[in-house]
Amino acid sequence: MEILDQLRQYQDLFAKIELYHAEMGKRNDKVEDFEKKISEMLTERAPHEERMTQGRALARKFESDVADLESKITKSRDQLASATQASEYSGLKSQIEKHESEKVALEENLLAIFSKIEEIELGISDLDQRLANAKEEYLELKSRVSKENQEFESEISQLSTPLEEARSKVDAEVLEVFDRLQPGLGSNILVNVDGSNCGGCHVSLAPQILERIRQKKEVVFCNFCGRILECR
Template sequence: MKNVLKSLINLQEIDRQLFEIEEKKGSLPEQVEKLESQAAIVKSELEDTRSSLDENQKELITIKGTLMDAAEKVKKYQDQLYLVTTNREYDALTNEIETVKSGMVEMEERQLVLETEIEELESTAASSEEQSTAFIEQLEANRDELKEKSDLTDANQIELETQRSKLVKNISQRYLRKYERILKARRRAVVAIDRSACIGCHKQLSPQVVYEIQQMDTFIECENCGRILVYIPKDED
């Protein structure tokens, strides 16, 4: 019986470590996923800025071209003014010149707006790029670190599971099933006693039961919480 109880104590320690590993593992992929989605947001913001910048620059080039054409047209009309012979032709040309000129004023205003916007977009793109580079570096460093941690965790888990299956072979099904049933319900199935009380539920035990527990020759369950009671000398804590 002593061996069964000692095996159950060891089994519980292995199960505790395996439980911790499962909990840790659960959050690792989540962490990577979160970092990746943040990096994706920064990247898509940068792409938006770049595409707005591109559109503005294209529009600016078109406007500059149209303005040059308009200026040439005005010059041509002004030259023609010297050649007209009637007032009607003169008025028609003057009107034409005014129309082109007012169109030019509008375009020049748009040009100013675009130039201001381009300046702002360029500075936004520059700082986004800086941010994105720094972020990608951080992500890669974190990903490597997480991968290392995860590999280490996997190796640990395999080692513990090997130990567990060896240990379980030496415990009879009757006790093993009992242990597993209590563990599922109470998280700790095997508990020591402290000042003649069950550590699991603090129920006081009779001196006779305490004595039997100390002998470790009997399979004793706490009559209050059902946990398996064992004696762990202080130096083995």
């Protein structure tokens, strides 16, 4: 049936273009997913940086506390050397001991902070390495996708005139059905009968419908999904 042949020609072109659009969409989604992944990695980096800054500030404070204690100890030692009274001597001695034990405790804390900082640094450098790899991979993906999508674009633009021509040949009533159903059902509006079922929704077709389709004298629609049926 000529009406259906014309529709099929238009539908085939339409479907091909849809397919190219879908392929482009898939590729763009991949690029977007990758961008999300990288931004998640960057988000992951921020708290590490913050802990590192805190750790360094704490280390500086402890270092200056240690220096203070050292100068106090030195001062007390000087006083100790010139102490004349026993009470003064023992007071200074115990003060020195106290400061020394405080200094030891601070230095232990400082070591713990340094090892924590080192740990954070390793974490950050590992993250940076992964980030660098991901960025490299992302750039490759992006350039590949843009190249592939350009090819799809050019295929699509080459099909635009044939599509328009094919469309202009399609019977107006049939075209109206196609345009109405296509957004919901996709580009498979003219379907072949599959055994005795609609090739679109697979509902079983009544024998008289099947007979009308076989006669090829009129356009027959699926009662259930509204698609146009053909027997080939």
